[in-house]
Amino acid sequence: MTTQTPAVADNAGASAQSTWTCVLFDLDGTLTDSAPGIVDRIDRALTQLGRPIADKSDLFSWVGPPMLESFEQYGFTPNEAIEALDVYRGISEAEGPWSGSSVYAGVPELLAHIKAAGIPLAVASSKPEYQVAQVIEHFDLEQYFDIICGASADETVSAKADVIAEALRRLHHRGVDLTKTLYVGDRIHDVEGATAHGLPVIIVDWGYGTEAEAQGAIAHVSSAAELETHVLG
Structure with missing residues (x-):
């Protein structure tokens, strides 16, 4: 896994109402209640x-x-x-790494609507990548994602900034427009990891972070429907 990041626009101050060209999601506490x-x-x-x-x-x-x-x-x-x-x-x-987990209400519909709008989607999680893939497949969410990215199997490469860098590299290789890329997560690690690459962050309130951990995010949302409004306008 590499920490070299493809060139992306300096969009850290972008409005949450912008037309996003790509959206990256955290897994635990964002897509799934794990x-x-x-x-x-x-x-x-x-x-x-x-x-x-x-x-x-x-x-x-x-x-x-x-x-x-x-x-x-x-x-x-x-x-x-x-x-x-x-x-x-x-x-x-x-x-199974999905044991004891469930998908948050409204998440499949949210992903389907973003996908239908033509916006590429990716998962960037600090969970080992093979487990991320298993969880996404178990909950039948793989149909929505262009890239599924996680930590190395031994978790020695697992910092959120490194995982996001690898996700961006793979997306860039696929020709995805990264000029207005958004990251969606629930913890301070998500904010810090994404902003290290100039990416704005939306924090979901249904996850495991505290209010203080949302500092630095461009918005925080309390429902999948509210998040959809921020992503699709």
């Missing part, structure tokens, strides 16, 4: 590893950032974090 399943798998992984169980409300902050990073912030050494990731990944593989 926290119940993720938190449950983290809880069981910590139990298997003999570690103290964190309060489940605290574990919600793990949803969105790279899981390897979250284990390290919890107190694991780098090598222990890799072992913990393997345990977590084993649980996920046994049940």
Whole structure:
């Protein structure tokens, strides 16, 4: 995966009512409500590893950032974090990374309308790419996306800015017009990762971020219908 970004217009200050030429979406907390399943798998992984169980409300902050990073912030050494990731990944593989997840209300219709308007769509998630593809396919959303992009399998390349860079590179290779590209997410990692490439961000209120994490976004929305208005006008 590369962090080199194709040239895009300086559209960070663009109006949310602009005609977008491309829209990138986060996955967890934006397209899918995945926290119940993720938190449950983290809880069981910590139990298997003999570690103290964190309060489940605290574990919600793990949803969105790279899981390897979250284990390290919890107190694991780098090598222990890799072992913990393997345990977590084993649980996920046994049940499917979509286990305990659901698609947010109105999202399929939103994607269908944007696709019908001729605007290319992509997923750019810090979840491992093979899992992103599995989740998107499981919920029958792959028909809407030109590109599905995620972290490397070992999550060593998983920073949101790097994943977005790779998504932009692939879109550019396909000849997609990136002059007015929008990113849609729910966490501060989305805002920081997108703005690193000059992309404006819309934050969805139904995700896992706090109000403070929306700082720097051009808008925040409370429903798929409201998001559609911002994207299609």
